[in-house]
Amino acid sequence: MRARHLAVAAGLLGLLCVPAHAEARDISRDTLPAHDGWAAHGTGTTGGAAADDDHVYTVTDRAELVRALDGGSDTPKIIKVAGTIDANTDDQGRPLNCADYATDGYSLKTYLAAYDPRTWGSARPSGPQEEARRASAAKQAERVELTVGSNTTLVGLGDKAVLKGASLQLKGADNVIIRNLDLRDAYDCFPVWQPNTGGLGDWKTAYDNIWLRGATHVWIDHVTVSDKGHPDDKEPTYFGRNYLRHDGLLDITNGSDLVTVSWSRFANHDKAMLIGNSDSATSDRGRLRVTLHHNEFESVVQRAPRVRFGQVHLYNNRYVVPDGAPYRYSLGIGTESAVYAENNAFTTPGHVEAADLVKSWNGSALHQTGTLFNGYPVDLLAIHNAYNSGSERDLTADVGWTPTLHTAIDSAAAADRAVARGAGAGRIP
Numbered sequence: 001m002r003a004r005h006l007a008v009a010a011g012l013l014g015l016l017c018v019p020a021h022a023e024a025r026d027i028s029r030d031t032l033p034a035h036d037g038w039a040a041h042g043t044g045t046t047g048g049a050a051a052d053d054d055h056v057y058t059v060t061d062r063a064e065l066v067r068a069l070d071g072g073s074d075t076p077k078i079i080k081v082a083g084t085i086d087a088n089t090d091d092q093g094r095p096l097n098c099a100d101y102a103t104d105g106y107s108l109k110t111y112l113a114a115y116d117p118r119t120w121g122s123a124r125p126s127g128p129q130e131e132a133r134r135a136s137a138a139k140q141a142e143r144v145e146l147t148v149g150s151n152t153t154l155v156g157l158g159d160k161a162v163l164k165g166a167s168l169q170l171k172g173a174d175n176v177i178i179r180n181l182d183l184r185d186a187y188d189c190f191p192v193w194q195p196n197t198g199g200l201g202d203w204k205t206a207y208d209n210i211w212l213r214g215a216t217h218v219w220i221d222h223v224t225v226s227d228k229g230h231p232d233d234k235e236p237t238y239f240g241r242n243y244l245r246h247d248g249l250l251d252i253t254n255g256s257d258l259v260t261v262s263w264s265r266f267a268n269h270d271k272a273m274l275i276g277n278s279d280s281a282t283s284d285r286g287r288l289r290v291t292l293h294h295n296e297f298e299s300v301v302q303r304a305p306r307v308r309f310g311q312v313h314l315y316n317n318r319y320v321v322p323d324g325a326p327y328r329y330s331l332g333i334g335t336e337s338a339v340y341a342e343n344n345a346f347t348t349p350g351h352v353e354a355a356d357l358v359k360s361w362n363g364s365a366l367h368q369t370g371t372l373f374n375g376y377p378v379d380l381l382a383i384h385n386a387y388n389s390g391s392e393r394d395l396t397a398d399v400g401w402t403p404t405l406h407t408a409i410d411s412a413a414a415a416d417r418a419v420a421r422g423a424g425a426g427r428i429p
Contacts, residue, residue: 027180027428028056028078028155032219035405037260037291037313045217045260047153047177051076058082058157062089065146072147072173081181082157087144087166088187098189101140106132106190112238115193122195130192137190137206144186144207145169148176156180159426164229167207170215170256179221182425183209185229187245193238201239205247213254220260224425225249226267233326244270248303252310253277257287263294265424270301270326276308279335279362284309291406292317294415296423299325306332306361307339313403315342316415318423319357323349329356331380333363338399341380342409343370345416354378355387358395365399372412 032045039045048055055077057068068079088096106129114120114129125133146166148154150173156162162182170176186207195201209225212218227246235243249266251274252259266272276288288310297304298320305312314331321327330346333339346357354373358366358380368380385394410418422429 028080028153030177030179032177032260033407036219036407037262037293037405038258038289038311039217039219039260039291040405041258041289043175043217045175045177045219045258046151047175047219048076048078048151049153050151051078051153056080059085061085061093062087062143063091063093069146069148069152072149072169072171074150076151078153078155080155080157081161081163083160084162084164085166086164087146088140088164089143096143098140101143101189102132102136103139104132104135105129106136111193115195117195117201117239120195122201124195125193133190133192137188140189141206147171148173148178150174150176153177153179154181156182156425161425166209168210170210170212170218172214173218174216176215176218177221178210178219178223180223180425180428182224184224184226186247187230188247191244200241202241203238203244205244207246208248208251210250211248212250212252212256212259215252215256216258218256218259219262220250220264221262222264222423222425222428224265224267225269226265227269231268232270246270248272248274251275251277252288252290254281255284255287257289259290261290261292261295263419263423263427265296265298266300266304267296267298269299271303271306272297272300273303273305275305275310275312276334276337279308281309285336288312291403293407294419294423296320296419297330298322300330301326302328302330302359303332304330306334307337308334309336311338311340311399311401313340313342313406314344315406315409316412316419317344318416318419319344319346319348321346321348321352327352327356329359331358331366333358333360333366333395335362337363337365338401339366340399340401340403341366341368341371343412343415345372345412347374347416354380354383358384360384360388360392360395363395364393365397366395367397367399370412372416375413
């Protein structure tokens with residue numbers, strides 16, 4: 001009996017003394033829980049959970065990642081990213097910079113001289129330097145644009161998995177999961193000058209960190225997306241405009257549908273998230289159904305998100321505008337958009353007012369409840385209608401639908417605390 005008691009005691013002691021560095025659970029075969037946003041609709045979203053052992057990969061560099069992606073094939077696959085992968089590398093893993101991509105005589109100095117609006121005028125760039133810029137941009141695109149196919153799970157291992165410089169492209173893909181990755185600095189070496197954009201001209205860049213085009217059933221969870229490494233506000237000014245190097249952090253366009261974005265962090269960026277790319281894309285009607293919940297938008301200037309056409313459920317998100325950071329708006333209400341916003345929290349410095357949070361471009365409706373602004377409850381709809389510029393028509397509260405696919409909806413204050421602790425890569429419980 002004494003021996004049995006000693007054995008039991010030893011077993012209990014062993015359970016209590018599991019080492020702190022014990023291996024974390026394998027999240028690579030996780031699937032989207034039932035009712036967790038629009039991506040749970042219909043068949044749900046399982047990613048590569050059905051992959052056989054021959055299609056489970058651990059990748060440590062760009063070449064391995066490209067082989068695992070298999071040209072965007074539909075074969076069920078699980079791809080685990082270990083450490084930091086830089087998309088701007090050659091097939092031997094050697095780093096590439098903008099000079100390595102430049103070809104056909106392209107140089108920024110020559111480009112600026114050729115298309116200076118004072119001499120070139122307001123026409124779009126054309127001729128040898130623009131052709132050289134396009135050829136150079138195509139060389140970079142071959143490296144950094146990575147196609148993600150259907151039935152794929154792309155997941156980071158541990159809490160330090162980084163994909164740097166890449167633009168993940170989901171073109172017509174169905175059933176994709178992207179989780180636990182730090183996606184940073186999708187840096188365009190060759191922005192194009194567009195003289196007439198906004199009346200003053202602007203620089204247009206090519207790459208989103210994640211771009212959904214016609215993609216369906218996509219779950220993006222616990223990712224961190226930012227410009228880390230090359231912030232645009234540190235770039236020079238040419239032709240009186242900031243020489244932007246980054247496009248969107250996450251764009252959902254061209255009829256994409258049934259998307260859930262959860263527990264993710266979008267930071268230090270200008271135009272964060274576009275849902276619907278054109279006012280004239282009437283084929284998007286009935287699509288662009290997206291759920292955004294428990295995400296953090298920190299130091300984001302605009303588009304958090306900007307929506308056209310889509311039915312977007314926006315709940316329990318956290319918005320933070322640091323003191324001194326540039327800011328335009330958070331919620332962009334565009335053509336035929338139907339945004340249903342519940343229990344979101346905004347923290348801003350004194351120069352940002354509640355009336356600044358919503359901007360309308362030909363929008364007609366916004367449903368909002370439970371909003372906190374610097375700790376105080378506000379009615380964003382009433383404030384927008386009272387203080388909009390006059391060029392914007394008043395919004396109504398009837399967006400024509402009520403969300404039914406969602407997890408528990410907490411108060412904005414509780415969600416604000418939970419998201420601060422738990423959103424982003426490396427924080428999956």
